[in-house]
Amino acid sequence: MTAATLSPPRSRTGTRGLSALIAAEAKLFLRDPGNLFFVVFFPTVLLIGMGYAIPGMREPITDLPEPWLGLRAVDLFAPLMLCVAAATGGLTTVAAYLAGYRETGVLRRMATTPMRPQGVLSAQILVQLAGVAVGGALSLLVASLVFGTPMPQNPLLALVVFLLAVAAMFSIGVLIGGLAPKGATASGIGMLIYFPMLFVAGLWTPGPLMPDAVEKVATFTPLGAASQAMNDAWFGLGMPWLQLAVMAVWAVVVFVIATRTFRWEV
Amino acid sequence: MNITPTTRMPSPTTSSPSTEPVVRVSGLRKTYGDKVAVADVSFEVRPGEILGILGQNGAGKTTTVEAVAGLRTADAGTVSVLGIDPQHDPAPVREVLGVQLQESRLPGKLRVAEALRLYASFYADPREPEDLITLLGLQEKRDTAYDDLSGGQKQRLSIALALVGNPRVAILDELTTGLDPQARRETWDLIEAVRDSGVTILLVTHFMDEAQRLCDRVIIIDDGRVVAEGPPAELARQGRTGVTFRMTLNEPLEDVEVLRELPSVTDLTSADATTTVTAQHRRTDSGTLLEVTGGPTVLPDVIIALHSRGIVPDEVQTISPSLEDAFVALVGHPSEEDPS
Numbered sequence: 001m002t003a004a005t006l007s008p009p010r011s012r013t014g015t016r017g018l019s020a021l022i023a024a025e026a027k028l029f030l031r032d033p034g035n036l037f038f039v040v041f042f043p044t045v046l047l048i049g050m051g052y053a054i055p056g057m058r059e060p061i062t063d064l065p066e067p068w069l070g071l072r073a074v075d076l077f078a079p080l081m082l083c084v085a086a087a088t089g090g091l092t093t094v095a096a097y098l099a100g101y102r103e104t105g106v107l108r109r110m111a112t113t114p115m116r117p118q119g120v121l122s123a124q125i126l127v128q129l130a131g132v133a134v135g136g137a138l139s140l141l142v143a144s145l146v147f148g149t150p151m152p153q154n155p156l157l158a159l160v161v162f163l164l165a166v167a168a169m170f171s172i173g174v175l176i177g178g179l180a181p182k183g184a185t186a187s188g189i190g191m192l193i194y195f196p197m198l199f200v201a202g203l204w205t206p207g208p209l210m211p212d213a214v215e216k217v218a219t220f221t222p223l224g225a226a227s228q229a230m231n232d233a234w235f236g237l238g239m240p241w242l243q244l245a246v247m248a249v250w251a252v253v254v255f256v257i258a259t260r261t262f263r264w265e266v
Numbered sequence: 267m268n269i270t271p272t273t274r275m276p277s278p279t280t281s282s283p284s285t286e287p288v289v290r291v292s293g294l295r296k297t298y299g300d301k302v303a304v305a306d307v308s309f310e311v312r313p314g315e316i317l318g319i320l321g322q323n324g325a326g327k328t329t330t331v332e333a334v335a336g337l338r339t340a341d342a343g344t345v346s347v348l349g350i351d352p353q354h355d356p357a358p359v360r361e362v363l364g365v366q367l368q369e370s371r372l373p374g375k376l377r378v379a380e381a382l383r384l385y386a387s388f389y390a391d392p393r394e395p396e397d398l399i400t401l402l403g404l405q406e407k408r409d410t411a412y413d414d415l416s417g418g419q420k421q422r423l424s425i426a427l428a429l430v431g432n433p434r435v436a437i438l439d440e441l442t443t444g445l446d447p448q449a450r451r452e453t454w455d456l457i458e459a460v461r462d463s464g465v466t467i468l469l470v471t472h473f474m475d476e477a478q479r480l481c482d483r484v485i486i487i488d489d490g491r492v493v494a495e496g497p498p499a500e501l502a503r504q505g506r507t508g509v510t511f512r513m514t515l516n517e518p519l520e521d522v523e524v525l526r527e528l529p530s531v532t533d534l535t536s537a538d539a540t541t542t543v544t545a546q547h548r549r550t551d552s553g554t555l556l557e558v559t560g561g562p563t564v565l566p567d568v569i570i571a572l573h574s575r576g577i578v579p580d581e582v583q584t585i586s587p588s589l590e591d592a593f594v595a596l597v598g599h600p601s602e603e604d605p606s
Contacts (some may be wrong), residue, residue: 017387024376024384031375105370112335112365113431114357115388 025123039131043081043139076206078149079230081139089132090169091190098177099186153236165226167251178262200224222250294343303329305490318481326490364433374413389431398426418449439470474590502587513579533559
């Protein structure tokens, strides 16, 4: 069997071309107007909409104690928008992309090449992460420039909360994308989770405006915990250990389940 | 068709052309729960040949090639591609095996040239993407997004992607399904050109004409087993017992029975040419159409018998044995019938 035998170089098999793959996924991300709108611009659009469309949003708060006294309602939305950015990327686009790539055979075709389908997954998640980071940063920039919202008192904590929120949301996205048979199904399931997440995060009752009972429950949801922890980072309310732990547990547990249940084949 | 030979990966066959099989499958078995997809399949693919795997939908063709590509783990049996077992050591096989699978699309907004450059970047020694764009006639579509390509163009891109790694073996699964006749013929020419450039090809198809046109050898899989193997023409001959021809006579033949009694005639049907035959015969107002099957001498025997009665046939057409006939004889259904 010597004549027809060969042993090609094994080194770098599986990672060769990964940078080209990331570049290609980034291009595809930018060519999809839905991505650009939801992942990059939606938090900002939402913030501007809230700030201008709802009356009284820019009036100073008079009926809440310190540290809220003197802030405006719109200021309470700035930290929240980082959570919205994380949820939008993870629950809508990540889930839909992964399921769609399996549905259309993109992963299957990749499996026949030296590149592994896991490479597409990593590239896609990396690109979405960048999109979420840009989207979050843009909303902060606009909050600061347009509304003069204060920046976080504890920026490091805000960053940690943001990363944990993204990790939890993306894990859920990968879980949905790994199980949903079609891109459209994944999108639908993602949306079903997205809106309750926004609710527990306080999009309708930001920060101190959330009723106590709801807030207690929300603490144990990934985005509710993220939102509460982000508020603590923003307004210097102490160390939200419980919320950080809740997010970390969600992220790890869901990610482990997602990697075990991910279906590569139709 | 212009093919630029490119430098290949380790090419141990250049010094002495080897006849060692490039792909060897032995006793392959694969089940999904209770369903036996492949019961027992063995075959070999020799260097430089196009081997066709024929069978109905659900016969086990795709599962078989997926096992060769290392995409499926077999329940039993062995597979080897260039001496490597893709079941246990798939990574080196992926470097030398190009695969075009059915139902594998690309991201809709990825453009032709981008896709080829991207896939080229996965391989140690890829073909030049620009050469493949030329080879597959995609020059004018190089900046077109995948979603905007026609079915034939998508198929050609898919073949190009299977070849971009400069493979020594290519698996092409149902590559002309859904193409119009013109695109099919162009694809066939292309496959022959690819083979001529030194790539051994494993072609999965349920089109008999495609197999007859392209394949050096075919195996027919039915119900997860190989039921026949050989060159298409040989299998076609086996599928038919004797010679068949049709002739039109421009006058009614009263004593057909005389022909039926000829020793070399095994089967004879006659019909009124004006009512039953195709357009090309219809000019005969009161003729007869005969379809005769028999032994090797049946054609001259019938001509002589007619001649002795002063009848000269208007038109004689011998029917070439087709792979389709062999397939029907072996499998019991026409090739394109869905068994479900």
